[in-house]
Amino acid sequence: MTFRILSFLALISGLTASAADEGVRVSVLGYHDFSETEEETEMKIRTSKFRRQMESLETLGLKVISMEDFQAWKRGDKSIPDKSIVITIDDGWKSVYDEAFPVLKEFGYPFTLFLYKNYVDGGGRALTIPMIEEMMEHGATIGSHAVSHPYPAQVKKFRREGPDAYDKFLRGEMGESKRFLESKFGKAVTTYAYPGGFQTTEMFKLGEEFGYEQMFTVLPAKVRRDTPDHSVPRYIILGTHDHIFELATAFNDLPGMASSNDSAIVQKTPYPVQPEPGALIDQRLPLISADLSKAGPIDPETVTMQIGGFGQVPATFDPESGTVAWQVNRHLRSQGCQVQINWKTPEGKSPEIPLRWNFRIDQEAAYVPQN
Template identity: 40%
Template sequence: MRFSTICLLAALSCLAPSCKRLEAKLDRLARLAGITTPAEEEAQKKKAEPVLTPEQQALEAKVLNSAVFETVKHEDVAPKAVAFELNKSSTVAILGYHDFKERGGSPMIISGSKFAEQMKAIKESGIPVIPLSDVLEWRKGRKNIPEEAIVITMDDGWEGVHTYAYPVLKEHGFPFTVYLYKKYVNIGGRSLSWDQIREMMKHGCEVGSHSVSHESLRNKKGRNDADQQLWLLGELKDSKEFLEKNLGIACTSFAYPFGIFDESTTELALQVGYETLVTVNNQKVNWDTPMGKLGRYIIHGESDTNFKLATSFRGRGDVSSNHFLTASAKDEKGNALVELSPVPEELVKDRQPVIQAKLANLKTIIPESVKMRVAGIGTVPAQYDPATMVVSYQLPYKLRREDCAVTLNFKRAADQPDEVVSWRFKVDLAAAYVPAKLP
């Protein structure tokens, strides 16, 4: 009934000559048929809705114009790139050796057995040995190096390097740098041959220049200033090109003969193309050390004095005075002496982990001797529970680098040396940037 009435009204709207008369007729017909007209609907709607105050109108407009009703865009669930953060707090000790023989006997010669003893102490300490080129990359801001690290160098090019030092370094996987001077390469006698040098280069050896003649770079020998400058340029440039041509390398490091230099020599060496220049001034290298004045600790014969200075970091005893426990050390029954968490080399997703060491298998510990150090933070207020013999430390903030090194010192008895356990774990930085899964 209602549908047919609507059709009738539509037909009449097309035929009627007068709009006003037609509208009146349509209204009457619609009321008879029980149909609400558009005008009546609008009137009823306005009557039902309350009148909004100006404040309410403003609020309604604000809501309608906000982003609340925009279509939600799901974030990309792929891990975001983690920005590289450079660690500028690292410290490097550079060791300097000269010749090696079966027995020592002079400040320039160390016995093979003494050298092996020193390298073993470094290995057991857990302090990483890195190539000098890594120090350069660090200082260029391209990579991080360990919080504490050692670099090993040898001057002059004696054959004893290949005979005595190289096998020990190769066994431990230690990289090293040999500084050669042009007049003492491949000339027979006790000089290194090209074949020996190339062999060592295949197993972690880097090569630097030690000048042409190994004379003091400040000794003028009667030369005037102009001639001295030309001679100095030759000592720096010719030795560099000589090594690059014969070994097919980029020679970017220089060792001052006798450690003697001045500002003009350093400047000229940098202009020639050297990027690292090493001295003999018994100083560790840090972020602020000038690249033309990298300190070294020269080892004098059988004396351990400079070795101890070099391998003592931030107030800790040197590698030869402490007793180092490896993280994997076990007792006679095969039980781990120290249980570490996170375990060595573990990749953790928690950027604020609790660092723990369980020492119960060591039987006795002097509580006040327990000290923990975390790379990038320093000595931390770790808690030691004598009842459980557990050392723990909750990191106060999230780690921002992908590698974390921890060192734990303690004594088992007052008359015994400090024992040291060092380990490192890795942090999965990318995992922290993956958005949570959508429901």
Template identity: 30%
Template sequence: MVERRKKRGLLLLGGLLLLGVLVLFGSSLIDRYSGVPVLNYHGIEDHEHNPLMLGVADFDRQMAYLAQEGYHSITPKQLLAHLEQGAELPSKPILITFDDGYRNNYDNAYPILKKYGLTATIFLVTDTVGTNDWYLNWQQVEEMRKAGFVFGSHTLNHVPLNDLSQDEIRFQLTKSKEGMQWKLDVPIDYFAYPTGAYNETVGELVREAGYKAAFTIDFGRVKVGDNPYALDRIPILKTKSPFYHFYTRLNFTTLMGKAKLAKEWVLGPSTLTL
């Protein structure tokens, strides 16, 4: 009982502190109209003890919120045109992305996204496509592509590029791109860094390989002036309070980013591999 009261007291204190910050700083910390949010998911699957596997009902609730709040899903092409040419975006734009290309993106996420009139971009680990039942196959990829989904590269086998030589990096970038273009007969222009590992050299090699933009797992929104080969995203994970996690990260990105940095300064960086 005493322990429960302590927890409630800490939660109340945390809520009051958050309210105080919002009162002091006002709309400067509310990000609904500041930059473009790029959500980063992995899998949508029930009964998985994995923070990267969000429950089906939780994902449905999050997509329902986006639809009810008037968000419009966009493509990486639209985002890049906005960043580089000032092209106009729809009201409340949002880019929804998935990394790795799990089969549950088709079985579970795809029907929910269609239900709410949303699309997504999926970054494929190309050696797994059609070779492992846990991942998408090319027929599923093609069906989703025809429905307006976009596909990009996540390398051949999800290797952190920082660990490789430049020749090995080039091989991962070009062969995954070429394989996808051969299978889908469309340009593959976008890339996501496996495990979020990248540096200036890796970014330059991505550019040289012919990609137009690349996405990190660095926490933040995308704004005009950002490096197109180091675009931030908002990772959405399975937590004890998944909707609260999603809502605060989406609507208070700046504040949550500062809190994340403070936590890492105190406790050290997260060891979660994305």
């Protein structure tokens, strides 16, 4: 199954801000297959890389929430932390149990399995029912991924045959999968992931009829409370495109980047940085720096620093000390700031996870009159 790397798209044109939108944003991650020894592909990610990504969520202070909490928030029944993460895994490969599940259990992260009926207990590399049940005992929930995982070309073929044939086909794929999963696992199935990301308006109506509260796409964007439930975006994390995880976990371009809850976030970085992660500073023109002396060989020409609200800044890198720094030359006026530093090795390889952290500004202590 191949996905094109998509740029950010407007989910629905003409959407206006809702009073229900309190500024919270959620990033839904989508994974497929895992292996430490096999070659990485778009759908298959190295297990060690997956573990580093899960560790990065903790380092960045991003809260991983359950699908149940996500749904309660979407209904307006519950509050969740800003910059929350939902983890989903499609199809039902056995590697989910063998490779990903131990990592998720280690970090205590809840996750959702989008399963299609024909691959449950399908032999070979498919998850077995006991495996799925064990994962459900340790934080997993299940959602539907249709009966046969039909590819877009097959769906379009049935649609061309007319409304009756198309309705029969969709009812079988969307309805029977839900009935099967609920009967096998004894839990209500209220989420659906479009196979291949292909969706039509007919699916929206049937999804509501079958009781799917949210239906997930493969279009990358942050989720807000008023995002349409029939087209919930997801970042499909590809084994061959590391920058998608970076985009999924970057919230600096969104409102509420430094909410009042940020003071409770404990961040860590692999290298010393200033201001320190999560620090509350009393000045608006700080020196921002990072010590990369233990990051291994670095091509000095490739070191870049990006600051929320500024974009890429003219930071300087000292190869002898391994320090990259930039003196802020324009007053920071927001209550929070995110920094990201990237580099490449002399062989042209980038770090799998960039150096990124937040700090906050004490707006009263660092008051600057608005001119």
